[in-house]
Amino acid sequence: MLQLDLKSGIPICDQIVNGFIRLKALGALSADEQMPSVRALASKLSVNPNTIQKAYAILEAKGIIYSVKGRGSFISGDTAAEAAVRISAEKALLEALHSARELGLTREDILNAVNKEFFTKEENL
Amino acid sequence: MLQLDLKSGIPICDQIVNGFIRLKALGALSADEQMPSVRALASKLSVNPNTIQKAYAILEAKGIIYSVKGRGSFISGDTAAEAAVRISAEKALLEALHSARELGLTREDILNAVNKEFFTKEENL
Amino acid sequence: MLQLDLKSGIPICDQIVNGFIRLKALGALSADEQMPSVRALASKLSVNPNTIQKAYAILEAKGIIYSVKGRGSFISGDTAAEAAVRISAEKALLEALHSARELGLTREDILNAVNKEFFTKEENL
Amino acid sequence: MLQLDLKSGIPICDQIVNGFIRLKALGALSADEQMPSVRALASKLSVNPNTIQKAYAILEAKGIIYSVKGRGSFISGDTAAEAAVRISAEKALLEALHSARELGLTREDILNAVNKEFFTKEENL
DNA sequence: GTGGTCTAGACCACA
DNA sequence: GTGGTCTAGACCACA
Numbered sequence: 001m002l003q004l005d006l007k008s009g010i011p012i013c014d015q016i017v018n019g020f021i022r023l024k025a026l027g028a029l030s031a032d033e034q035m036p037s038v039r040a041l042a043s044k045l046s047v048n049p050n051t052i053q054k055a056y057a058i059l060e061a062k063g064i065i066y067s068v069k070g071r072g073s074f075i076s077g078d079t080a081a082e083a084a085v086r087i088s089a090e091k092a093l094l095e096a097l098h099s100a101r102e103l104g105l106t107r108e109d110i111l112n113a114v115n116k117e118f119f120t121k122e123e124n125l
Numbered sequence: 126m127l128q129l130d131l132k133s134g135i136p137i138c139d140q141i142v143n144g145f146i147r148l149k150a151l152g153a154l155s156a157d158e159q160m161p162s163v164r165a166l167a168s169k170l171s172v173n174p175n176t177i178q179k180a181y182a183i184l185e186a187k188g189i190i191y192s193v194k195g196r197g198s199f200i201s202g203d204t205a206a207e208a209a210v211r212i213s214a215e216k217a218l219l220e221a222l223h224s225a226r227e228l229g230l231t232r233e234d235i236l237n238a239v240n241k242e243f244f245t246k247e248e249n250l
Numbered sequence: 251m252l253q254l255d256l257k258s259g260i261p262i263c264d265q266i267v268n269g270f271i272r273l274k275a276l277g278a279l280s281a282d283e284q285m286p287s288v289r290a291l292a293s294k295l296s297v298n299p300n301t302i303q304k305a306y307a308i309l310e311a312k313g314i315i316y317s318v319k320g321r322g323s324f325i326s327g328d329t330a331a332e333a334a335v336r337i338s339a340e341k342a343l344l345e346a347l348h349s350a351r352e353l354g355l356t357r358e359d360i361l362n363a364v365n366k367e368f369f370t371k372e373e374n375l
Numbered sequence: 376m377l378q379l380d381l382k383s384g385i386p387i388c389d390q391i392v393n394g395f396i397r398l399k400a401l402g403a404l405s406a407d408e409q410m411p412s413v414r415a416l417a418s419k420l421s422v423n424p425n426t427i428q429k430a431y432a433i434l435e436a437k438g439i440i441y442s443v444k445g446r447g448s449f450i451s452g453d454t455a456a457e458a459a460v461r462i463s464a465e466k467a468l469l470e471a472l473h474s475a476r477e478l479g480l481t482r483e484d485i486l487n488a489v490n491k492e493f494f495t496k497e498e499n500l
Numbered sequence: 501g502t503g504g505t506c507t508a509g510a511c512c513a514c515a
Numbered sequence: 516g517t518g519g520t521c522t523a524g525a526c527c528a529c530a
Contacts, residue, residue: 011520025229037502048522053504061436066257070502070529076257082229089228090238096221097242103214104150104207107243113215114239117222118232132441132451136514173515261529275479298530332479339478340488346471347492353464354400354457357493363465364489367472368482386505412517423507428519445514445517 001028004045012047016055021064021085024075031077035065038073126153129170137172141180146189146210149200156202160190251278254295262297266305271314271335274325281327285315376403379420387422391430396439396460399450406452410440413448 002019004012023029035041038056042049056073059065063081067073100110127144129137148154160166163181167174181198184190188206192198225235252269254262273279285291288306292299306323309315313331317323350360377394379387398404410416413431417424431448434440438456442448475485 013520022227025227038504039502050523051521054520056503067259067503068256068530069259069261069504071256072502086229089225089230090234093221093225093230093235093238094242096218097238099147100214100218101242102147102150104211105214105218107239109215110218110239111236113218113222114232114235117219117226131443131446131449134442134444136444138514176515179515263529272474272477275477301530304530336479339475339480340484343471343475343480343485343488344492346468347488350464350468351492352397352400354461355464355468357489359465360468360489361486363468363472364482364485367469367476388505413519414517425508426506429505431518442518443515444519447517 002041002045004047013051013055013058016041016045016047016052017058017062020055020059021062024064024082025085029075031075033075035073035075127166127170129172138176138180138183141170141172141177142183142187145180145184146187149189150207150210154200156200158200160198160200162197252291252295254297263301263305263308266295266297266302267308267312270305270309271312274314275332275335279325281325283325285323285325287322377416377420379422388426388430388433391416391420391422391427392433392437395430395434396437399439399457400460404450406450408450410448410450 001023002016004015006012008015020029020035035056036044038049038052041047042052045052056065056067060067060073062084063076063078064085065073066076097110100113105113126148127141129140131137133140145154145160160181161169163174163177166172167177170177181190181192185192185198187209188201188203189210190198191201191203222235225238226232230238251273252266254265256262258265270279270285285306286294288299288302291297292302295302306315306317310317310323312334313326313328314335315323316326316328347360350363355363376398377391379390381387383390395404395410410431411419413424413427416422417427420427431440431442435442435448437459438451438453439460440448441451472485475488480488
């Protein structure tokens with residue numbers, strides 16, 4: 001459900017944050033569903049609990065989850081947070097497109113890339 | 126010609142490297158044109174000369190520029206380097222597209238983004 | 251009558267204690283009126299009975315309620331407790347005012363806020 | 376310039392975050408001014424550097440400061456962040472006013488509290 | 501058991 | 516020297 005790549009150079013904490021954001025966007029996590037506890041996820045991923053705690057704090061700050069002391073953490077149903085995720089995803093995409101164009105890719109190159117993304121993985125979603 | 130954004134969180138050195146790659150791809154820098162000296166650029170950008178030195182070393186390693194002892198650094202005409210830039214740009218774009226899709230953007234959203242990039246800025250290039 | 255907000259970050263026990271203090275101050279609870287039983291309230295609010303128990307103990311320590319062995323808990327008519335509530339409310343308000351001022355709100359901003367509170371909700375009390 | 380109260384029960388990190396927000400709102404910190412380094416502030420306040428790091432990360436997330444790797448952290452000139460501070464201050468005040476009213480304070484009590492805040496400390500600002 | 505804070509100390513990239 | 520991440524481990528409040 002969540003896979004870490006320790007060699008990627010991407011901070012573990014970021015991988016966890018982005019992993020949950022992705023899982024939620026994919027519909028794999030529904031509102032008010034309980035998250036694994038900090039300690040449970042830490043031992044499952046072989047990561048220090050502090051790192052999970054930090055990731056959960058970031059997710060809570062983003063409105064993706066909410067935490068109840070003594071009870072646990074839960075997926076938030078916050079639609080504003082969902083919208084924010086989509087907006088930032090679109091912003092990141094626009095930057096990537098702009099950068100790709102500046103680096104010499106033509107409109108055709110880019111459309112080919114779009115098709116590549118949507119063909120090779122069409123059946124996986 | 127080269128603008129730094131200290132608040133972006135992107136390392137200064139990276140911004141300089143990418144800036145020159147972009148300028149070259151845009152055709153603003155032609156083969157064998159002389160690069161500003163390390164010291165001159167450092168003072169112009171208010172950046173530590175070591176940082177410029179490092180950026181030039183990276184650009185040279187990528188084949189984007191070449192240096193002549195005692196004379197300075199110059200833009201390379203190396204076509205292999207250009208190809209490498211295009212390939213890495215395409216790779217980055219594919220990752221951005223994949224990520225955008227995972228975060229909930231549909232094929233239509235993505236095509237709209239492509240059109241947005243190519244319409245609003247058509248005249249600027 | 252008593253509504254919990256799990257996402258607020260405020261401990262459940264505190265929300266219950268403050269909820270009853272508010273209800274009493276609003277006149278919704280009269281002296282010697284019986285409180286719901288610990289178990290009943292726990293199931294109604296979907297909360298651990300220990301949490302309700304703790305909240306009632308705090309309310310009793312504050313003199314807001316009193317308990318009779320074998321019979322249950324009742325609203326107290328204690329005027330000293332009411333005075334204590336008002337004093338702590340005033341202290342909290344002073345702190346809030348001080349903080350608001352430090353964060354840049356002017357006397358006018360604050361007076362506007364006071365008017366807003368007393369106009370828009372005048373009819374609700 | 377920044378004073379901690381270890382006995383207050385308020386997390387050290389929060390005190391630091393709120394302290395800087397307050398200092399900025401009071402005009403004691405101007406845009407692009409350099410913050411004390413994480414380590415320097417840690418030793419000055421006799422607090423673990425991790426705690427300062429966390430506080431700075433929160434301040435950066437709020438747009439109050441920005442950090443440049445290898446250079447340091449600086450006060451942001453971000454006006455949106457300033458507005459956000461004022462808005463949240465106003466929201467907190469409205470809640471405090473609402474709560475005070477519910478707990479039995481009259482409009483006169485509240486106006487007296489406002490005057491108390493603005494008289495006793497008028498000369499200190 | 502749950503989330504959350506803090507210290508201590510190592511280690512990394514960047515300037 | 517600067518910010519930033521991570522582990523290890525103690526400790527606290529809350530349910």
